[in-house]
Amino acid sequence: MSAGTSDVAISGAVPDVAPRRGGVLAGRGSALAAALIFAALAVLPPIASAIGDPFLVVTATRIVVFAIAALSLDLVLGYGAMVSFGHAAFVGLGAYAVAILSSHGIDDVLVQALAAIGACALFALVTGAISLRTKGVYFIMITLAFGQMAYFFMVSLSAYGGDDGLTLSARSTLFGLPVLAGDIPLFYASLAVLALAFLGLRALTLSRFGRVLRGTKENPVRMQAIGFRPFAFQLTAYVIAGALAGLAGVLLANQAEFVSPAYMSWQRSGELIVMVVLGGMGTLVGPIGGAIAFLLLEDWLALFSEHWKLGLGVLLVLLVLFTRGGIAGGVERLFGKARP
Amino acid sequence: MFNLFLLQALNGVQFGILLFLVAAGLTLIFGIMDLINLAHGVLYMVGAYFAATFTALTGDFLLGLAIALPAALLFGLVLEFLIFRHLYERDHLDQVLATFGLILILNEGVKIVWGAAPMSVPIPELLSGSIPLIGPLQYPFYRVVIITAGLATAVGLWLLVNHTRVGMLLRAGAVNAPMVSALGVDIRRLFMLVFGFGAMLAGFAGAMVAPILSVEPGMGDGVLILTFVVIVIGGVGSVRGAFVAAILVGLVDTLGRTFGPIVLRAVMDPSAASQTGRTLAPMLIYILMAAVLFFRPSGLFPAKGAAA
Amino acid sequence: MSEALLAVTDLRKSFGALHVTDGVSFDVRTNELHAIIGPNGAGKTTLIHQLSGALKSDAGTVRFTGADVTRLSMVERVRRGLARSFQITSILDGFTVLENAAMAVQARSGSSFRFLRPASKEAALNDEAMAALARVKLDDRAHRRAGSLSHGEKRQLEIAIALATGAKLLLLDEPLAGTGHEESAVLVALMQELKQSHTIVLIEHDMDAVFALADRVSVLVYGRLIATGTPEEVRTHPDVRAAYLGEEEAA
Numbered sequence: 001m002s003a004g005t006s007d008v009a010i011s012g013a014v015p016d017v018a019p020r021r022g023g024v025l026a027g028r029g030s031a032l033a034a035a036l037i038f039a040a041l042a043v044l045p046p047i048a049s050a051i052g053d054p055f056l057v058v059t060a061t062r063i064v065v066f067a068i069a070a071l072s073l074d075l076v077l078g079y080g081a082m083v084s085f086g087h088a089a090f091v092g093l094g095a096y097a098v099a100i101l102s103s104h105g106i107d108d109v110l111v112q113a114l115a116a117i118g119a120c121a122l123f124a125l126v127t128g129a130i131s132l133r134t135k136g137v138y139f140i141m142i143t144l145a146f147g148q149m150a151y152f153f154m155v156s157l158s159a160y161g162g163d164d165g166l167t168l169s170a171r172s173t174l175f176g177l178p179v180l181a182g183d184i185p186l187f188y189a190s191l192a193v194l195a196l197a198f199l200g201l202r203a204l205t206l207s208r209f210g211r212v213l214r215g216t217k218e219n220p221v222r223m224q225a226i227g228f229r230p231f232a233f234q235l236t237a238y239v240i241a242g243a244l245a246g247l248a249g250v251l252l253a254n255q256a257e258f259v260s261p262a263y264m265s266w267q268r269s270g271e272l273i274v275m276v277v278l279g280g281m282g283t284l285v286g287p288i289g290g291a292i293a294f295l296l297l298e299d300w301l302a303l304f305s306e307h308w309k310l311g312l313g314v315l316l317v318l319l320v321l322f323t324r325g326g327i328a329g330g331v332e333r334l335f336g337k338a339r340p
Numbered sequence: 341m342f343n344l345f346l347l348q349a350l351n352g353v354q355f356g357i358l359l360f361l362v363a364a365g366l367t368l369i370f371g372i373m374d375l376i377n378l379a380h381g382v383l384y385m386v387g388a389y390f391a392a393t394f395t396a397l398t399g400d401f402l403l404g405l406a407i408a409l410p411a412a413l414l415f416g417l418v419l420e421f422l423i424f425r426h427l428y429e430r431d432h433l434d435q436v437l438a439t440f441g442l443i444l445i446l447n448e449g450v451k452i453v454w455g456a457a458p459m460s461v462p463i464p465e466l467l468s469g470s471i472p473l474i475g476p477l478q479y480p481f482y483r484v485v486i487i488t489a490g491l492a493t494a495v496g497l498w499l500l501v502n503h504t505r506v507g508m509l510l511r512a513g514a515v516n517a518p519m520v521s522a523l524g525v526d527i528r529r530l531f532m533l534v535f536g537f538g539a540m541l542a543g544f545a546g547a548m549v550a551p552i553l554s555v556e557p558g559m560g561d562g563v564l565i566l567t568f569v570v571i572v573i574g575g576v577g578s579v580r581g582a583f584v585a586a587i588l589v590g591l592v593d594t595l596g597r598t599f600g601p602i603v604l605r606a607v608m609d610p611s612a613a614s615q616t617g618r619t620l621a622p623m624l625i626y627i628l629m630a631a632v633l634f635f636r637p638s639g640l641f642p643a644k645g646a647a648a
Numbered sequence: 649m650s651e652a653l654l655a656v657t658d659l660r661k662s663f664g665a666l667h668v669t670d671g672v673s674f675d676v677r678t679n680e681l682h683a684i685i686g687p688n689g690a691g692k693t694t695l696i697h698q699l700s701g702a703l704k705s706d707a708g709t710v711r712f713t714g715a716d717v718t719r720l721s722m723v724e725r726v727r728r729g730l731a732r733s734f735q736i737t738s739i740l741d742g743f744t745v746l747e748n749a750a751m752a753v754q755a756r757s758g759s760s761f762r763f764l765r766p767a768s769k770e771a772a773l774n775d776e777a778m779a780a781l782a783r784v785k786l787d788d789r790a791h792r793r794a795g796s797l798s799h800g801e802k803r804q805l806e807i808a809i810a811l812a813t814g815a816k817l818l819l820l821d822e823p824l825a826g827t828g829h830e831e832s833a834v835l836v837a838l839m840q841e842l843k844q845s846h847t848i849v850l851i852e853h854d855m856d857a858v859f860a861l862a863d864r865v866s867v868l869v870y871g872r873l874i875a876t877g878t879p880e881e882v883r884t885h886p887d888v889r890a891a892y893l894g895e896e897e898a899a
Binding site: 077083085127130133134136137138140141142144145146148149152153155156157158159266267270273274277307309310312313314315316317319320321 | 370374376378423426427430432433434436437438440441442443444445446447448449451452561565568569571572576615618619621622623626627629630633634637638
């Protein structure tokens with residue numbers, strides 16, 4: 001077995017995973033697409049200040065934060081074949097970890113991030129273990145219900161703002177230093193988290209663990225017949241994804257300097273799914289592209305009408321109805337990119 | 341205390357009955373068509389808007405209701421024709437996306453047509469007032485009407501499912517849809533029928549609550565989630581399960597909100613008890629769902645038997 | 649005579665009133681190829697599901713290497729060396745041929761909860777997988793997408809995956825299903841060669857293949873074994889002729 005032949009296998013692995021839903025940014029160009037997206041994001045702050053539009057950085061931070069959340073959902077949805085409809089709950093829990101600790105005078109971002117990851121991992125472990133006892137429509141409904149449970153918990157938690165949410169007195173600090181106080185440092189910190197998440201998930205999906213997860217997505221019975229129990233792998237992926245989404249929540253709380261139960265609503269979970277599918281599930285660069293496209297589309301539609309959600313809804317329905325293989329397939333055909 | 345319990349139990353049953361009306365159609369749609377429909381809650385909302393509009397037009401709630409029901413049926417059939425029949429063959433993710441899009445459309449749509457402000461429907465003269473329960477205890481007559489109408493619908497559904505040919509096909513379809521199709525039954529027409537009828541039931545529930553709740557955009561979203569909890573607890577595809585689970589969820593939710601803090605006061609100081617109680621009460625039904633799932637992953641009355 | 653590797657005693661399975669497996673007992677000796685034949689609807693596939701652990705048995709026992717495995721899941725049985733192939737090809741189309749086999753090696757080689765190193769570069773896994781592929785003559789296809797193989801090659805891959813699990817006993821569920829004449833000849837030669845190293849339970853419709861390969865044959869009719877013996881004994885067994893071969897001739 002030479003090293004050269006191994007390389008064939010590894011480069012072939014990524015596009016082969018999702019033959020049906022490749023997405024706009026799938027395929028062999030994905031590494032290039034990722035490099036371009038990260039480069040473009042990295043040079044955005046100087047450009048924003050050059051053209052005198054500092055708000056651009058704020059928008060970009062929001063995009064990067066949701067890209068992290070979408071990326072984490074993709075591990076569950078695209079690689080694990082679990083249609084989870086409660087993913088926004090993890091983002092919200094992460095955000096609340098910041099707000100609640102901050103209201104008690106704990107402002108250090110490392111402590112907050114650890115708390116967020118711990119809380120989200122625990123919530124994912126418990127709800128995932130119960131949800132994964134079921135399949136199909138059950139799984140979708142149950143994850144949705146658990147997401148709502150977290151939502152209502154925060155709504156009724158009047159000590160921390162309840163329905164109205166909670167405003168942060170200041171952004172998180174690092175060892176007492178207000179390193180995230182400026183919008184540009186926060187943007188770069190978020191971008192760094194996104195880059196680390198991207199590289200980490202890339203390694204993970206190609207690892208032993210990731211290979212079993214991808215195999216389970218394609219054919220769970222075959223995986224059992226060679227001696228793997230899908231449950232343990234799917235649950236682990238669910239927990240990792242939950243923790244990463246919690247990290248996105250930490251950044252979101254800092255970006256908005258405000259948290260509210262609305263972050264956890266099921267519409268948010270639906271939007272995250274749209275981002276992942278729009279960009280291309282089962283690819284890592286896809287959800288990032290999907291988050292960019294979705295949030296820009298949202299801003300753009302909002303320019304025309306307060307009823308922009310109507311436009312989004314019509315777009316979703318039309319894409320599903322008139323494209324074979326869902327949205328990703330349709331967008332693909334729109335761009336005339338044929339797949340083998 | 342007992343009087344309060346009785347009133348709240350009745351409220352719980354009334355709430356459960358409404359959930360059952362929404363869940364009955366949806367559980368069949370899930371069970372028979374294996375279709376995940378997130379947009380069922382907006383059908384409830386549309387039913388409420390229809391009732392409000394036709395009541396305003398005719399000046400009479402009962403007449404408005406009589407027009408709202410066929411309108412909801414028609415609306416369901418149009419949606420089935422335009423969207424849902426194209427989703428049966430798709431995977432769950434496509435269904436989730438399309439019906440999620442439909443929610444966005446209809447929630448915004450009602451805002452455009454009827455405005456974002458809540459509408460209210462007066463309780464009709466005939467059905468207003470209260471009836472005596474025991475002693476000085478009174479209960480609003482309209483809520484009794486809702487319970488009665490819901491129970492009558494449940495009995496009608498039971499007769500339909502257990503004693504008619506269509507009902508037999510529905511039961512068989514929930515267990516094995518391809519088999520029903522192989523028997524030469526036009527499964528597409530059966531689907532259309534179930535969907536339209538389910539839409540009408542959801543619309544009926546919406547219309548019935550129009551006089552006691554405010555009619556507003558997004559009012560179906562919360563109901564949708566509760567309906568999911570009901571279906572998961574009852575077992576996908578089982579109308580009987582939906583009924584039992586709906587009453588259970590209605591009671592647990594209503595009683596939990598009232599008596600949770602009271603019960604907790606026995607073990608902790610009053611302010612902490614009311615705070616904890618108010619926080620935990622909304623979670624009770626989800627905890628109930630988790631508990632049921634833990635012991636019976638296919639719900640209380642699984643239509644597909646142990647294999648599913 | 650070598651001892652029984654697999655011993656099945658009074659195994660039962662009913663679906664409602666239908667007794668699909670109705671008191672089946674037989675054993676498979678180490679290094680024999682034991683074929684199970686029977687007309688359509690005899691319950692062969694149900695039986696193999698019960699042996700592999702995909703279906704729970706209502707009653708009876710399955711012992712493998714001396715231990716009772718009746719209550720064990722498919723995963724636990726695979727880990728003990730009882731591997732199956734599928735009647736309807738069940739491979740991972742999106743992965744390479746090599747990865748299909750390497751995944752089976754991975755399942756028994758250390759923890760799969762490793763998150764960083766690329767699995768497809770693990771030489772130890774790939775080497776063993778290549779060895780399994782070489783035994784089924786698929787090593788030259790190792791880097792093709794499994795979905796792009798021909799039907800016969802996919803059937804070969806099914807067997808390679810079962811081999812790669814490190815199985816002592818292979819349960820082959822109609823490996824010749826849907827193959828053409830040439831493909832089938834390749835697979836028969838392959839099983840002939842596998843007999844040297846593995847104990848095999850073969851469920852197959854192709855009588856020529858069964859009588860060419862099997863050391864012993866059991867005949868399953870309506871959930872009951874009506875005869876077990878050498879191919880010659882079974883061929884001349886009056887009940888078998890009546891219940892099975894007669895039916896074939898009539899059809």
